[in-house]
Amino acid sequence: MPPTITAFENPPDRGAGLARDMRVRWALEEVGQPYAVRLVSFTEMKEPAHLGRHPFGQIPTYEEGDLALFETGSIILHLARHHAGLLPGDANARARAITWIFAALNTVEPPILDRETTRLLEGDRSWAAERLHLTEDRIRIRLGQLSAHLRDAEWLDGAFSAGDLVMVSVLLRLRHSSPILDDFANLAAYVARGEARPAYQRAFAAQLAVFAARVPK
Numbered sequence: 001m002p003p004t005i006t007a008f009e010n011p012p013d014r015g016a017g018l019a020r021d022m023r024v025r026w027a028l029e030e031v032g033q034p035y036a037v038r039l040v041s042f043t044e045m046k047e048p049a050h051l052g053r054h055p056f057g058q059i060p061t062y063e064e065g066d067l068a069l070f071e072t073g074s075i076i077l078h079l080a081r082h083h084a085g086l087l088p089g090d091a092n093a094r095a096r097a098i099t100w101i102f103a104a105l106n107t108v109e110p111p112i113l114d115r116e117t118t119r120l121l122e123g124d125r126s127w128a129a130e131r132l133h134l135t136e137d138r139i140r141i142r143l144g145q146l147s148a149h150l151r152d153a154e155w156l157d158g159a160f161s162a163g164d165l166v167m168v169s170v171l172l173r174l175r176h177s178s179p180i181l182d183d184f185a186n187l188a189a190y191v192a193r194g195e196a197r198p199a200y201q202r203a204f205a206a207q208l209a210v211f212a213a214r215v216p217k
């Protein structure tokens with residue numbers, strides 16, 4: 001029985017790969033693990049059956065035998081620890097790769113999500129324009145620091161790892177709604193390398209197929 005993940009029955013991003021099941025799909029493809037998908041509606045996500053998998057009523061979740069996980073970063077780390085392909089063998093390099101997962105989620109993604117929140121949910125507030133500029137300034141600081149770290153390397157720390165998978169996913173979220181990434185040529189190229197990976201392509205096609213197959217209600 002393959003592991004089962006949950007994803008939007010009707011993806012609000014219209015299959016753009018922004019919903020976080022995309023990150024888990026990518027990780028599963030990188031480690032070569034088949035998986036099943038349970039599509040859930042917004043209503044179902046708030047019902048007891050799903051809340052038992054995800055206390056916050058969100059997607060993705062990951063079920064494997066009697067294990068049920070939520071939090072995209074945790075699911076990816078679980079896959080990386082139990083299958084080859086997302087973490088190096090060397091113990092110190094492994095620890096550094098895991099550090100980059102946390103850096104992506106805890107240091108680089110927050111200002112990007114702040115900007116999304118203001119852009120999508122607070123646009124009618126009197127302070128929205130000022131707050132948008134503030135979030136963009138904070139994003140640029142982080143991208144400048146990340147760009148300085150990466151320089152002309154292919155990946156963040158040696159071979160491609162789960163840290164790169166999460167970092168590329170975070171930067172793709174920004175690129176979808178802002179030209180800021182283009183101001184950092186090495187980061188734009190880094191993201192393009194991630195997208196060019198066959199595992200990414202398979203994951204993207206799979207999540208896009210859900211949108212393409214949906215039956216408009």
Ligand SMILES: N[C@@H](CCC(=O)N[C@@H](CSCc1ccc([N+](=O)[O-])cc1)C(=O)NCC(=O)O)C(=O)O
Binds near residue numbers: 012018060
């Ligand atoms: N910290 C959790 C956050 C999970 C999360 O944000 N899930 C979102 C979907 S991915 C985030 C997302 C949503 C929509 C778009 N979009 O472009 O439309 C992009 C990304 C969700 O279930 N939202 C419904 C809810 O909270 O009730 C994790 O990383 O797994």
